Amino acid sequence: MRRPRGFTLIEMIISLAIAGILLTAAYRLLVANQRFYRSQSVVHDIQSNVREAALILSSELREVSASGGDLQLMSDTSITINAMRVLGFVCAPPDMLLGRVVVRNSALFKYRNIDATRDSVFIFREGLTNRTSDDRWLRGRVNGTAAALCSDGTAGTRIGMASLLGTGNFLQLDSVTQGSPVRAFETVNYRLYSSGGTWWLGVSNLVSGSWTAVSAVAGPMRANDGVWFTYLDSTGAVTATATNVRAIQVNVRGQSTQAISIPGHPSGTYSDSLSIRVAVRNN
Numbered sequence: 642m643r644r645p646r647g648f649t650l651i652e653m654i655i656s657l658a659i660a661g662i663l664l665t666a667a668y669r670l671l672v673a674n675q676r677f678y679r680s681q682s683v684v685h686d687i688q689s690n691v692r693e694a695a696l697i698l699s700s701e702l703r704e705v706s707a708s709g710g711d712l713q714l715m716s717d718t719s720i721t722i723n724a725m726r727v728l729g730f731v732c733a734p735p736d737m738l739l740g741r742v743v744v745r746n747s748a749l750f751k752y753r754n755i756d757a758t759r760d761s762v763f764i765f766r767e768g769l770t771n772r773t774s775d776d777r778w779l780r781g782r783v784n785g786t787a788a789a790l791c792s793d794g795t796a797g798t799r800i801g802m803a804s805l806l807g808t809g810n811f812l813q814l815d816s817v818t819q820g821s822p823v824r825a826f827e828t829v830n831y832r833l834y835s836s837g838g839t840w841w842l843g844v845s846n847l848v849s850g851s852w853t854a855v856s857a858v859a860g861p862m863r864a865n866d867g868v869w870f871t872y873l874d875s876t877g878a879v880t881a882t883a884t885n886v887r888a889i890q891v892n893v894r895g896q897s898t899q900a901i902s903i904p905g906h907p908s909g910t911y912s913d914s915l916s917i918r919v920a921v922r923n924n
Contacts, residue, residue, distance in 0.1 A: 680901035680911075687861075687913050691895040694842045694859035694868065695915045698831060698891050702919040705889075709763075709778065709923060711826075712883040719832035720870050720889075726760065727751040727825035729798070732791035735814040740781065740802040742814070743789045744823050747796070755800065755825050757783045759848045762800060763824040766816045779813055780806035783825065792819065800825075831858070833868040839898055840867045863894040863912060873918075890918045 704725040705711040714721035728751070729744030736742075742764060755762075760783045768775030781802035789799035800823070805813055828847040833840060834855055841860035846853045862868060871890040874880040894914040901911045 676902045679899075683897045683899050683901050684911050684913075687895040687897050687911055690859045690861075691893050691913050691915045694862075694893045694895075695891065695917050697858060698842075698868075698893075699917050699919050701829075701831070702889050702891070702921065705921045706923040707886040707921045708884055710883075712886060712921075713828060714830075715870065715872055715881070715883060715886075717869055717871075718866070719830060721828065721830045723761075723826045724829045725824055725826045726753055727755055727823075729823045729825075731764070731817060731819055731821045731823060732793070732795070732797050733789070733819065734792070735811075735817050737811045737814045740804070740811040740814070741799055742817065742823060743791060743797040743799045745791050745795060745797050749798065751825075755783060755786050755798070756827070757785050759827045759846060760825045761827075762802065763826070764814070764817055765821045765823075766813060767818055767821065768816050778824075779817070782806075831868075833862060833866075835864070840864050840896075842868050842893070859895075861896060861898050863896040866892075867894045867896070868892070869894075886921055888918050888920045890916065892916045 701722065701724050702720075705722050711723040712720075713723065727749065729749045731742050732745040733743040762781050762783055763778040764781065766777055766779050768777070782804065783800060784803040785801045787799045787801075789797045791797040802811075805811065830845045830847075830852070832843055832845075832855070834843045835841075836843075836855075836857070839860065840862040841857040842862060843855040844858050845855045860867070869892040871892075872880050872883075872886045873888045873890060874882075874885045875887045877888075880886060892914065893916075894912065897911040900909050902908060
């Protein structure tokens with residue numbers, strides 16, 4: 642008689658044991674790969690945030706004129722500056738009665754449009770052409786903008802001012818010639834701050850005389866010293882006098898809120914840092 646086809650009980654037990662071992666090994670490998678890729682994502686995010694914070698701060702600080710008063714407040718973890726937003730050039734004779742200048746639209750370089758609620762302007766005044774001692778930047782508070790025409794009929798933007806800093810006399814616009822540069826800027830504060838137990842690089846803007854709520858720019862950062870400013874004079878020594886600042890060193894230190902698990906890296910949260918030094922303008 643032929644033996645019936647099938648598996649014995651012992652064969653079934655052995656097969657299930659082998660399958661269990663293989664499935665356990667596959668599960669452990671899958672979990673390890675998930676942890677690795679999740680940790681890699683955390684590392685990438687921290688490195689990207691550190692570079693982003695350094696790039697934003699370097700681009701803002703590069704336009705700062707310490708001798709011109711752009712450094713408003715300085716501390717280790719906070720800095721208040723006049724940040725340039727628009728660069729234009731006068732294309733028509735200024736209105737010395739109403740305090741208005743027209744800039745050419747085709748040569749208008751801007752981060753955004755001029756905002757009367759937050760922007761002021763610097764207008765270059767040539768003075769006598771045979772000397773430089775009377776050249777200066779006139780500072781005015783913007784009170785409105787409108788479409789206008791340049792002297793050659795091309796499109797322009799008219800910038801109206803409430804007054805010039807230190808005086809309401811718009812007669813100082815008499816030596817503002819066509820081609821004179823106009824810089825529109827706003828006052829901003831960058832600082833390290835904590836929200837919900839996590840530290841961030843944040844920014845606040847001065848709008849209509851009041852500071853806006855702090856908005857996160859990059860992070861998470863290391864607690865207490867995730868963003869650190871050092872102000873240096875012409876000799877490279879640390880200074881607390883704004884007009885003596887020649888360069889600003891910024892140390893950015895990012896730190897993850899999640900632990901990582903990568904071979905070759907210590908377990909726990911991941912940290913990375915970047916140090917930059919920016920030479921300020923006109924100093």
